[in-house]
Amino acid sequence: MRAGFVPFPLSTRNSVPALEHLIKKTSSVYICGSTLTPGRSATALQEATSSVLSLLPSIQLLEAPRYTDLYPRLGSGLVKPYDAVEDAAQTPVLPTIQSFPEYASITTDSAIMFIHSSGSTTFPKPIPMSHRFWVGVCRNAVEGWLGPTVSTRLGMMGLPSFHGMGLYFMLGAASAWGTISLMLRPSEVPIAPSSDRVLEACKRSHPDCLITVPSFCVAWSQDDDALKYLASVKAVRYGGAPLPQEAGDRLVKAGVNLLTGYGLTELGIVFKFRLGRENSEDWNYGELCPSLKVELVPEGNDLYRLVVMDCEAHPVAVFTDPEVRAFDTNDLLEPHPSGNGLWKIIGRADDQIMMSNGEKTNPGPMEHIISGNPNVQACMMFGRARTQAGIAVEPAEHIQVTNEAGRADFLSLIWQDIEKANAMAPQHSRIFKELVLVVDPERKPLARTAKGTVFRTRALQQYAAEIDALYTAAEQPSTGTIRWADPPEVWDEPAVHSFVARVVNGIMRPQLRNGVPGPGRIEPSRDLFEQGCDSLQATYIRAAVEGAISCRPSATAKERPDGASSSTSVPLNLVYRYPSIDRLAGYVMQRFAGR
The missing domain is CATH 3.40.50.12780 (ANL, N-terminal domain)
Structure with missing residues (x-):
């Protein structure tokens, strides 16, 4: 920034088409990152960088500097205490920003x-x-x-x-x-x-x-x-x-x-x-920050939509209403019952879904793609305060879903459009089959507005119990119907390692278990998150491991201060703590196989 460059930090969770769009939109000329190192397996981020460079050949790659290149004193060994005199002697005196030609027209x-x-x-x-x-x-x-x-x-x-x-x-x-x-x-x-x-x-x-x-x-x-x-x-x-x-x-x-x-x-x-x-x-x-200049627009039911006006004390970056230099947040605020000047965020007037991991999902574009399928009458995404989004789908009139087999057939009819929506979505917004709720249009159709569109707030209340049950079921894959989750027949080291590898590949590489060509098997010693593991897949892996352990022959588990509360439970953050097949297998052997 001091040299006149305009940085643009990009989310590592964006799809390649989204990255291409952002780079083109801002006329960026450099990308700071790394690509495949010969002799080493590429990370998901390196693969994305390579894809972007192949789509945009005019972009120049700048290798990301190493931490030790930027701060040699902190690179190795015991760091010496800060010494102001020594630091001043080693720090070059830079000219004022105003003297840079890049800043002449700033x-x-x-x-x-x-x-x-x-x-x-x-x-x-x-x-x-x-x-x-x-x-x-x-x-x-x-x-x-x-x-x-x-x-x-x-x-x-x-x-x-x-x-x-x-x-x-x-x-x-x-x-x-x-x-x-x-x-x-x-x-x-x-x-x-x-x-x-x-x-x-x-x-x-x-x-x-x-x-x-x-x-x-x-x-x-x-x-x-x-x-x-x-x-x-x-x-x-x-x-x-x-x-x-x-x-x-x-x-x-x-x-x-x-x-x-x-x-x-x-x-x-x-x-x-x-x-x-x-x-x-x-x-x-x-x-609210006292420096803000706000307008609180009544929306009924004691809710107010926050609009912020531009001012010198608290500037606004972009305007939804340029004439009055204002930004409409579309956020709904509720005042504290005591009238003490405190406010609580209730939700989004525009239905954006705020998720528990800090990400946000705007359901409109994805819903538009999926509802365009001729077999879909209506659909509604959900996932507020969850780590992964899901969707409720109401089948068209000519579709009858009366059992699990019918559900599977219906999903096969619409899955191509769900994949199309997923291709344009970041990781946290992508829809998994386990989080598709098929609605019964005769028994309980999705609530509608007077215009015939889905009444989102009412429909979410209407299906709250079913949505909760769906997330609970998604965390507990059934070993009776999913062969890759079957527990090992014996609990020795080779069998446990084979079981963990089978579970991880079954969850992260579903095309392999179906015989469909695609990315290769997960490398057992590499970090799973490097290889594309996401939060929902980590939940599935944990649930499959815990489910298998509960089926094992009776054994006394070692007591460990790691958050596991019983002889069959495992830590909630199991995959984050042991993020490779080898480390997961080692954990299972040490914790539950009597080693």
């Missing part, structure tokens, strides 16, 4: 960087951030923080740097307020963050405040050791998605100072960083 309205909207629409949209907007983001990043901010340690392990929340706190708060951004150490192969890794990193780095995503909060709410540690931190602030009420209540009951964060890519931070509050039960309410 104004406060020029783009300093781009960031893109959620990749759950047909294509994500690039959003230019002006110098004026970025200065406002930096200034307002920790608005409401009481006390000094210089050297305040903010734990941001696991926050993606291509999302607004990560950027605004990692860079914005640090540059304007002197906070210290704590992140996971860079590695040769990126490590998938998990609730355990983030917690361990916190214990080593001692943050004053932890900023995280709701899915990690859910995991910590079920772990007594995590609750004890988090209660010692000044605050835990979650954002990017809703947190289930029961999980938040458990955290607060354990003494955790839980704060809700709310912001948008186009606006920056919306809820102030409020450390203290009168009632800990108000953890899911926030206070």
Whole structure:
């Protein structure tokens, strides 16, 4: 940025067509990344980079610099304490920015960087951030923080740097307020963050405040050791998605100072960083930043749609109404019953689904593709506060689904269009067969509006029990009908390893079990997430392992302080903790096979 480049962080979860679109839309000329290294297996990210380069031959690849190249002093051995004199002697004196020719025509309205909207629409949209907007983001990043901010340690392990929340706190708060951004150490192969890794990193780095995503909060709410540690931190602030009420209540009951964060890519931070509050039960309410100029539009039922007006104190990046320089968030807010100026986020007026891992799914484009199938009468995506999206599909009148075989036949009729929708969607928005709810149009059709469209809010209430049951069933694949999940006949090392390999390949490479050509088998020693494993597949792998263990001959399991609560249960984050076939098999042998 100092040299005049305009960076554009891209989500690693975007599809290749979405990446191509974003690069073309912004006329980008360089891509910073890496491709296949001869003699080594390519990661999913390297494969995506190679695909983008083949589609856009004019783009130049810049190899990502190594951490040790940028910071040699921190590369190896014991790092010496910081010495200001020595540091000054080794730091080159740079000319002022104004002297750079690249800045000759720069104004406060020029783009300093781009960031893109959620990749759950047909294509994500690039959003230019002006110098004026970025200065406002930096200034307002920790608005409401009481006390000094210089050297305040903010734990941001696991926050993606291509999302607004990560950027605004990692860079914005640090540059304007002197906070210290704590992140996971860079590695040769990126490590998938998990609730355990983030917690361990916190214990080593001692943050004053932890900023995280709701899915990690859910995991910590079920772990007594995590609750004890988090209660010692000044605050835990979650954002990017809703947190289930029961999980938040458990955290607060354990003494955790839980704060809700709310912001948008186009606006920056919306809820102030409020450390203290009168009632800990108000953890899911926030206070609007005083710097904001807002209009709260009544939407009925004591709900208000938030519209933010551009102003010098809190600039807006883009406008939905350029004439009045305003941005309509389409977010619905509910005031606190006491009228104390606190607000709770209820949902999206435009039906965007906020998921528990901080991702967002805009159901419209995917629903449009699937509902275009002649065998579909209507459909509705769901997944609020979940890690993966699903869809309810109402068959057309000429389709009769009366049993499981009929369901399978119906899915085969519509699956080509679901795959078409999935091809344009990011990972968290893709639909799996296990999360397709087939609606009975005669017994309980999807609720409709007066115009005949699906009444989403009412339909979600109508099918709440069925959706809950679908997610529960998805976490427990049946070993009776899925041969690759059959437990090993004997529980020795070769049989257990073969079983784990069969489960992982059955879940991550379904085309192999059906004899369809496709990507090769999963490499047993490589990280599963490098090879494309996603959150739902990790859930399936865990469930299959746990299901097989419950069927094994009676044996006494070793007691382990790893979150497993009985002789047959396994940790909720099993695959994140043991992310390869070899390590999973080793865990099963050590834990359950009497070794």
